[in-house]
């Protein structure tokens with residue numbers, strides 16, 4: 001939790017400009033989201049960019065024409081007189097043109113808004129999908145790492161929340177073109193004035209850049225706390241936690257924790273906001289000074305007769321707009337750099353690469369498996385852990401046998417299963433499958449041939465049918481296969497009682513969802529193993545909540561139905577374990593003993609001791 005362990009936040013202004021390198025890849029991302037929309041947005045903005053200078057120029061022509069007409073000797077004094085004089089042709093044309101420009105600008109504004117919002121939706125969608133797709137390729141080890149979780153969290157926020165960057169960039173490009181057109185007009189009168197204006201704005205720009213960097217550093221350094229904040233808020237009010245929160249009266253504790261965390265957030269960001277407001281005010285005043293110096297020059301020029309009244313309005317209008325535009329450009333340039341820093345998170349997430357991969361010339365998964373799996377001196381330590389979870393593990397899982405794993409909590413049973421499914425690779429030794437290292441096989445093929453139901457299996461808030469179909473999602477529409485799997489795992493009896501049967505939404509998260517008991521959930525989960533139809537079936541204690549009769553039946557069927565398949569089952573109930581062909585007793589990450597139920601009892605070791613303990617409980 002300490003922020004001291006975090007890498008230093010890139011708060012310097014140099015780092016912020018370095019982050020601008022992300023703009024290119026970002027625009028590529030926008031382009032991939034929808035080339036057509038991006039092109040339309042750019043073109044429309046280009047047209048919109050030149051409209052302000054055109055409108056101002058026509059305004060100047062109108063004023064000069066009015067001044068010229070009113071200076072004509074013996075000119076009419078009322079509107080009908082003017083109308084009949086036929087002298088208003090040019091003026092009428094100017095006014096109509098100005099009107100048409102105003103309408104065009106409004107219409108373009110709306111269309112650009114629409115196109116941008118569509119494009120931004122597509123961008124959110126495509127980057128979220130890319131994020132999900134990339135996350136799916138990464139290792140389990142990555143997900144169990146807190147630093148990775150922080151990175152994922154920041155990338156997720158970037159994918160959905162930071163899409164303002166797109167609008168910001170596009171508007172900046174449009175404003176740049178507008179600035180160029182105004183500047184081109186002004187350069188004719190006096191180029192030094194533009195320089196004056198630009199110089200006056202630089203301090204405000206540096207100020208903005210500085211405070212944006214501080215805000216980012218704050219956000220960056222506090223990602224772990226923010227995750228905790230979200231976690232506390234969710235725990236205080238979620239279906240999963242409501243029971244315990246009520247019974248243990250945790251509400252006050254959680255609210256207090258939330259308050260403490262968010263108070264410190266608030267204090268830190270208030271400090272930055274206050275400093276930004278004060279400094280921003282002072283530095284902007286400098287910019288205003290530059291503007292009025294230029295304004296004074298224009299007025300003096302008009303009084304001296306060097307500039308017409310139309311020139312005066314055009315120039316002062318241009319200056320006013322230019323000042324606003326330059327100020328906007330400089331500050332938004334700085335916030336673009338800030339947003340680009342956040343992009344670092346997204347792109348650096350995309351750079352994380354999985355380590356558990358298929359080799360280039362991967363072996364196909366053998367079907368059927370002929371010899372089985374051989375663990376040769378296998379050792380594994382979880383990342384960052386001091387203790388070995390398993391070490392010096394030597395045993396064979398023969399093809400076609402049903403092997404039970406027993407051992408006390410933390411003995412390494414689940415770890416062994418994770419190694420078998422290559423969710424992790426061993427740090428020492430190797431696992432052979434039919435004589436070849438497991439790492440030489442095609443990873444998708446290997447995982448596809450395994451059906452593992454973990455003790456902490458997922459409770460999907462999906463329909464009953466889909467909860468089973470996840471075992472082999474490609475067969476989701478194969479209802480007979482789903483029903484068959486349910487029958488084998490005894491889940492059919494649970495589903496029969498649901499008001500909408502297989503189409504019943506399960507879980508309390510969505511409307512019309514029905515909650516199941518722990519044991520009923522387990523029967524659904526076990527059906528996934530049958531749905532999978534895999535060659536290697538592994539049940540890692542997903543039966544703990546089943547009543548004694550159900551567990552007996554489930555394992556009895558499991559034994560029958562997995563005939564000819566390689567199967568591993570983990571259970572703390574000896575009545576189930578004894579059905580296995582062979583039993584491995586694990587202790588402290590090693591195989592302590594192996595044999596059939598009878599053989600192990602005869603050895604009078606840990607197995608016999610644990611069996612006796614359980615049996616005594618029933619006498």
Ligand SMILES: Nc1ncnc2c1ncn2[C@@H]1O[C@H](COP(=O)(O)OP(=O)(O)OP(=O)(O)O)[C@@H](O)[C@H]1O
Pocket residue numbers: 144382383385389407408409410411412413414415416
């Ligand atoms: N993700 C993890 N990160 C770090 N250590 C872990 C992780 N999972 C398990 N361990 C550690 O590895 C050891 C073996 O755990 P494992 O889950 O394999 O035990 P188990 O025999 O399945 O226990 P149980 O009967 O309680 O399910 C334990 O000491 C545990 O603390």
